[in-house]
Every structure is written in C-alpha cells, then in structure tokens.
Amino acid sequence: MAAEIKLQKVRKEFGKVVAVRDLDxxxxxxxxxxxxxxxxxxxxxxLRCIAGLERVNRGRVFIAGRDVTELPPxxxxxxxxxxxxxxxPHMTVAKNIAFGLKMKHTPKxxxxxxxxxxxxxxxxxxxxxxxxxxxxxxxxxxVAVARAIVMRPEVLLMDEPLSNLDALLxxxxxxxxxxxxxxxxxxxxxxTHDQVEALSLGDRIAVMRAGEIVxxxxxxxxxxxxxxxxxxxxxxTPPMNFLTAQLQAREGGLGLKIGEFSLELPPAWQGxxxxxxxxxxxxxxxxxxxxxxxxxxxxxxxxxxxxxEPLGATQLLTVRVGDDILxxxxxxxxxxxxxxxxxxSLVPEKIRLFDPDSEKALA
Amino acid sequence: xxxxVLRRQTWxxxxxxxxxxxxxxxxxxxxxxxxxxKQDFYLWPKPVVPRRFSLxxxxxxxxxxxxxxxxxxxxWVALMTLGLTLGVGAPAGYAMARFLFRGRExxxxxxxxxxxxxxxxxxIPITVNFIRWGLYDTLLGxxxxxxxxxxxxxxxxxxxxxxxxxxxxxxxxxxxGCSRLGAFARVALPLALPGLAAAAMFTFVISWNEVxxxxxxxxxxxxxxxxxxxMLRVSPLYFRFAGGFFMIMPALLFMFFIRRYLFHMWGGAxxxx
Ligand SMILES: Nc1ncnc2c1ncn2[C@@H]1O[C@H](COP(=O)(O)OP(=O)(O)OP(=O)(O)O)[C@@H](O)[C@H]1O
Ligand SMILES: [Mg+2]
Numbered sequence: 001m002a003a004e005i006k007l008q009k010v011r012k013e014f015g016k017v018v019a020v021r022d023l024d025x026x027x028x029x030x031x032x033x034x035x036x037x038x039x040x041x042x043x044x045x046x047l048r049c050i051a052g053l054e055r056v057n058r059g060r061v062f063i064a065g066r067d068v069t070e071l072p073p074x075x076x077x078x079x080x081x082x083x084x085x086x087x088x089p090h091m092t093v094a095k096n097i098a099f100g101l102k103m104k105h106t107p108k109x110x111x112x113x114x115x116x117x118x119x120x121x122x123x124x125x126x127x128x129x130x131x132x133x134x135x136x137x138x139x140x141x142x143v144a145v146a147r148a149i150v151m152r153p154e155v156l157l158m159d160e161p162l163s164n165l166d167a168l169l170x171x172x173x174x175x176x177x178x179x180x181x182x183x184x185x186x187x188x189x190x191x192t193h194d195q196v197e198a199l200s201l202g203d204r205i206a207v208m209r210a211g212e213i214v215x216x217x218x219x220x221x222x223x224x225x226x227x228x229x230x231x232x233x234x235x236x237t238p239p240m241n242f243l244t245a246q247l248q249a250r251e252g253g254l255g256l257k258i259g260e261f262s263l264e265l266p267p268a269w270q271g272x273x274x275x276x277x278x279x280x281x282x283x284x285x286x287x288x289x290x291x292x293x294x295x296x297x298x299x300x301x302x303x304x305x306x307x308x309e310p311l312g313a314t315q316l317l318t319v320r321v322g323d324d325i326l327x328x329x330x331x332x333x334x335x336x337x338x339x340x341x342x343x344x345s346l347v348p349e350k351i352r353l354f355d356p357d358s359e360k361a362l363a
Numbered sequence: 364x365x366x367x368v369l370r371r372q373t374w375x376x377x378x379x380x381x382x383x384x385x386x387x388x389x390x391x392x393x394x395x396x397x398x399x400x401k402q403d404f405y406l407w408p409k410p411v412v413p414r415r416f417s418l419x420x421x422x423x424x425x426x427x428x429x430x431x432x433x434x435x436x437x438x439w440v441a442l443m444t445l446g447l448t449l450g451v452g453a454p455a456g457y458a459m460a461r462f463l464f465r466g467r468e469x470x471x472x473x474x475x476x477x478x479x480x481x482x483x484x485x486x487i488p489i490t491v492n493f494i495r496w497g498l499y500d501t502l503l504g505x506x507x508x509x510x511x512x513x514x515x516x517x518x519x520x521x522x523x524x525x526x527x528x529x530x531x532x533x534x535x536x537x538x539x540g541c542s543r544l545g546a547f548a549r550v551a552l553p554l555a556l557p558g559l560a561a562a563a564m565f566t567f568v569i570s571w572n573e574v575x576x577x578x579x580x581x582x583x584x585x586x587x588x589x590x591x592x593x594m595l596r597v598s599p600l601y602f603r604f605a606g607g608f609f610m611i612m613p614a615l616l617f618m619f620f621i622r623r624y625l626f627h628m629w630g631g632a633x634x635x636x
Contacts, residue, residue, distance in 0.1 A: 052538075053537065053538070072542065072543075073534075073537045074537060074538070074540045074541060074542060079538060079539070080534075080535070082534070082535055084529065084531050086529065086531040086532050086535035088535070088536075089532075089554065090550075090553050090554055099536070099539050100539035103539055104540055147535075
C-alpha cells in the first residue's frame with residue numbers, strides 16, 4: 001500500500017522565478033513527512049510536482065520505484081487534500097467521497113461500503129446527504145480528507161489542510177490526522193508553514209528555503225540540532241537565541257567569550273571546531289535552556305530586562321546582552337522589572353555553534 | 364423592533380413592483396390586444412377585464428402567408444446562433460480564464476474591436492461576399508452574422524463564469540482519476556451551467572431580436588422580425604399587436620425554461636468560490 005517517493009534533481013521554474021531548485025528527496029514508505037518553510041519557499045510547488053499538477057522543468061519523480069515524471073495525476077496513485085479543500089459544491093458529501101472510486105469504475109456495492117467506512121472513520125457519516133454549502137469549514141475539511149483516503153492511495157499529499165480552521169479546531173484535527181496516519185499507514189507528504197504542526201505531526205521534517213531543502217531530520221533533531229542559522233531562527237516559539245561569541249583556546253579545553261563573560265565548552269567540542277581556535281562564532285541557545293537569576297553574579301552572563309511577558313505557564317523575558325537581544329523562558333513568579341539587571345546561565349550541553357559566514361552549524 | 368428591516372423590505376418590494384410594472388404593462392396590453400376580437404379593439408375606455416376573448420386575430424396572423432415559415436426560420440437561426448456562439452465562445456472564455464498565453468490581453472481587446480464597426484457599414488461587403496459564397500438568403504448566413512454579433516459578449520461573459528469556478532476543483536478531479544477533459548466535463552461545466560444558461564439566453568435574444576442583418580441578407584428565408592417588419596407596415600393596428608405578441612412570446616418562454624438554471628445554484632455554489 002504505502003510507497004516510497006523519490007525526487008531526483010527536480011527543478012520547477014515559473015518564468016524567472018525558480019520555485020524548486022534541483023531538489024533531491026526520498027520519502028520512505030509509510031512515512032509522514034512534513035515540508036516546512038516560510039511563505040513562497042516552494043512547498044506547494046514541490047507537492048504539485050509530486051502530484052503531477054505541475055510539469056517539472058528538469059529532474060525525475062519516482063513513486064514506488066516507478067518513474068511517473070511524464071504521467072498525469074490520475075495515473076500516479078496519489079490523492080491530494082487541497083488548502084481550499086476543493087470539495088465539489090454541486091455534489092453531496094457522499095458523491096464527493098465516491099467521485100474517485102467512480103472514476104475507477106469500482107463496483108457500486110463496494111463504493112457504498114467504502115464511502116460509509118471512511119465517513120465513519122472521519123465522523124461525517126450523518127452528513128453524507130448534505131451539500132458542501134451546508135457544512136462548516138471543519139466538516140468540509142473532513143470531507144476533503146475522506147475523499148482522498150477512500151482511494152487508498154499509495155501516497156497522500158496534503159497542502160496546509162488545517163490553515164483555514166480556527167485555532168481550537170486545528171488542534172483537534174491535528175491529533176486526528178495523526179491518528180488517521182497511524183491507522184492507514186499511507187506515505188504522506190504534508191505541507192505547512194506552521195512549525196508546531198510540523199513538530200507534532202512529522203516523522204521527519206524537511207525544512208525548505210528558496211526552493212531547496214536545508215535540513216531533513218526528525219522533529220527533535222530539527223529542534224535541538226538545527227543545521228543552519230535559518231532553521232534555528234525559524235523553528236521554535238520563540239526561535240533559537242543567537243549571541244556573538246569569541247572562540248578561545250584554553251588550557252584543558254575550549255572556551256567562549258561573550259563580551260567580558262567567559263564560558264567553558266564541554267569537552268565534547270574538543271577537536272570539532274577546526275584549526276582556527278581564535279575566531280568569532282554565533283552561539284545558539286533555546287529560551288528554555290537559559291536559567292535566569294534575579295541578580296547578576298559570579299559565573300552568570302549579565303543581562304538587562306527589556307520586556308517581561310507573563311504567558312500563564314511561563315514568563316517570557318526579552319533581555320539584552322551586549323548588542324544581542326535574547327528571549328528567555330522563566331518561572332512566572334520570578335519578580336523582574338524592565339530595566340533590571342539580571343544574570344543568566346546557559347546549559348552548556350544545549351549550546352549550538354554556527355559559522356557566521358557559511359551560517360552552517362558546527363559539529 | 365425590526366422597523367428598519369421592514370422599511371427596507373417595503374422599499375425593495377415597491378421598487379421591484381415598479382420595475383415589474385414598467386416591463387409588464389406593455390406586454391399585457393399587447394397580449395390583450397392580440398386576443399381581443401377585432402370589433403372590440405377600438406373600444407374606449409378599455410375594459411380592465413376583456414369582455415370577450417378571441418383567437419381570431421392570432422389565427423389570422425398565423426395563417427398569413429410566410430409567418431409560420433419565418434417563425435420556424437427564426438427559431439432555427441437562433442438555435443444555430445446559440446450553438447455556434449457557445450461552441451466557439453465558451454472554449455475561448457475557458458482559455459481566457461485558465462491559461463496565461465502570449466497575446467491574451469490583445470485577444471481580449473480584439474474581441475471588443477469587432478463590435479466597433481456598425482453593421483450598417485458592413486452590410487454591403489457582407490452581402491457581396493455572402494452572394495459569392497452562396498450564403499446569401501440562407502439561414503446559416505444569418506446565423507453566422509448573428510454569431511459574429513453575439514460572440515464578443517459570449518466570450519466575455521464565459522470568461523467571467525469560468526474565472527468563478529476555482530481551478531483547484533478541476534485539479535482535485537484530476538488527482539481523483541479524471542483526465543483534463545474529464546475534469547472539465549464533470550466539474551467545471553456543471554458549475555458553470557447557470558452562467559452558461561445566462562449567456563445562452565442572452566445569445567438567443569440577440570438573434571431573435573435582430574432585424575437589420577436579417578432583413579438585408581434574406582429575401583425568401585426571412586426570420587420573424589424581418590418578415591413582421593416588412594409585413595406590419597401595411598397592416599391594421601390590431602394585426603400589429605398580434606405580431607408584436609408573437610415576437611415577445613418565444614423569448615419569454617425561453618427565459619422561463621432557462622430560468623431554473625439561473626436560480627438553481629446548488630444552495631450556494633457562489634459562496635464556495
Ligand atoms: N503558477 C505560478 N506562476 C508563477 N509563479 C508561481 C506560480 N506558483 C508559484 N509561483 C512562485 O513560486 C514560488 C514558490 O511558490 P509556492 O506556492 O510553492 O510557495 P509555498 O512555499 O507553497 O508558499 P505558501 O506558504 O505561501 O503557500 C513563489 O515565489 C511563487 O511566487
Ligand atoms: Mg503553498
């Protein structure tokens with residue numbers, strides 16, 4: 001049932017715009033892969049190239065080992081859920097779901113049975129006789145998903161299927177899509193620009209930028225070990241903090257100097273930072289890996305509070321260290337005022353280092 | 364409490380009634396006159412409810428030499444025009460709505476330019492050419508001219524219609540197993556139907572009402588307006604009313620039958636767009 005998808009140097013141009021730039025990607029059979037990236041980075045175009053709705057300029061597309069580059073969408077064994085749902089307004093829900101099966105000349109009884117089955121799976125069985133105009137956005141979205149999975153496709157493609165739902169419904173549908181994938185196990189490519197969605201749904205996440213994949217890893221890896229400054233700054237709420245730091249060789253190891261403050265690097269970094277041990281680096285650290293002390297002190301990175309935002313479970317501080325602005329998550333009870341001088345300690349194991357020129361992560 | 368709504372409704376209905384009145388009064392009078400016996404026709408003041416009903420005038424009109432024939436001609440010409448116009452215009456409109464092709468804007472403008480030249484100006488060259496091509500005094504010839512008149516509007520109207528049908532719907536159909544053509548036939552076409560019906564109605568009425576070209580291009584095979592025009596000039600008044608009524612009727616009937624497609628929008632196909 002589930003099939004592997006392979007993109008080989010796929011390129012798609014619209015006039016002068018290169019929407020997809022020589023993309024290589026393998027989606028494993030049965031995997032839930034999320035394409036994540038900012039608006040206009042080519043996610044939808046990549047998905048449409050897999051679907052066959054867009055002719056590639058160069059490169060090849062394989063589904064289940066079969067070269068489908070020249071095949072129309074109908075013959076690729078895919079099903080797609082569109083951002084606008086694209087539910088046919090002139091057909092009832094039942095007819096909508098049955099549409100693809102009818103195109104395949106499936107026997108009538110089987111159509112009825114499978115439509116019923118999938119409608120129950122998505123909890124829309126009592127809506128089968130309605131027209132799309134009589135449905136809410138969330139129900140329409142379910143119909144779109146039902147219409148796709150009733151085909152038992154080898155590959156399921158979804159383009160921001162939750163973006164038109166309100167926040168609460170989105171949360172609910174997200175969990176449901178995850179359950180659905182576990183139940184049917186179809187290879188799924190899911191496009192989103194919402195990184196929370198990506199982190200929660202994906203077996204792996206492909207982070208895209210300007211038509212290229214910059215990192216393809218598991219959610220934890222993408223979150224904890226971003227491959228580039230771009231990924232680090234794009235993923236997470238708030239995104240990773242960056243500090244300008246000076247690398248220093250010391251006796252017994254390596255250290256970093258941030259302004260007047262100096263910091264010992266864990267021994268694991270030994271030998272991973274190259275020959276030049278006297279250069280400027282970008283230190284990256286997540287908000288939750290910074291400990292806040294109400295007073296500056298010995299061994300603490302001095303900082304000044306700019307804004308304090310209570311967020312219920314946590315308190316988000318915006319602080320200034322030298323010229324750099326950091327976001328720090330802290331206990332909501334910690335009494336801090338804007339303008340107050342505080343001390344920070346960074347969890348050494350959670351530090352990421354980036355080369356400021358190549359923007360790539362080190363080690 | 365709903366006073367404002369009520370007042371707005373009242374004004375709305377008042378306005379609508381006035382508009383309906385404006386359109387209907389001449390039609391009613393024409394109809395009454397057409398079915399009044401000759402003898403009562405000149406009665407004044409006119410009774411509100413006709414005292415006597417008679418088919419005599421109508422029968423006489425219908426039996427007049429050439430009328431029935433020209434009626435059939437008119438229907439044929441209008442239907443041919445309809446087929447040609449939508450057959451050419453709807454695909455053109457679809458292409459304008461869906462594809463970015465070189466010269467699309469020029470094409471759009473070019474379509475309108477064809478309406479720049481008055482038919483009167485073109486009458487002689489067209490007649491000459493039609494004689495040469497053997498199209499003179501044929502129904503096809505008249506239908507071709509009517510098509511030329513209706514086509515620009517048909518293209519513009521259908522462009523709008525197909526722009527209103529989301530491209531993603533067709534793409535969805537394609538991912539579900541349709542070919543490009545199948546997706547058009549199963550999704551775009553049914554959704555465009557109300558709009559296409561309107562375009563069809565418009566085309567039909569253009570052809571049905573057109574007098575000038577039909578008069579010039581035919582001798583024997585007259586369409587109804589051309590026939591009636593030449594005939595009624597020399598007829599008594601009540602006879603003209605019968606002719607007038609007959610001219611109105613088919614257009615009304617046509618609208619009546621096609622109306623269903625105009626209003627029947629699947630409970631809000633427009634909202635979906
Ligand atoms: N049909 C088209 N014609 C011309 N340019 C296009 C077309 N489709 C996409 N593009 C361009 O290709 C680039 C990638 O577009 P794409 O729709 O794939 O982005 P995306 O990552 O899906 O963005 P979003 O998150 O906003 O949906 C953009 O610069 C866009 O302007
Ligand atoms: Mg997109």
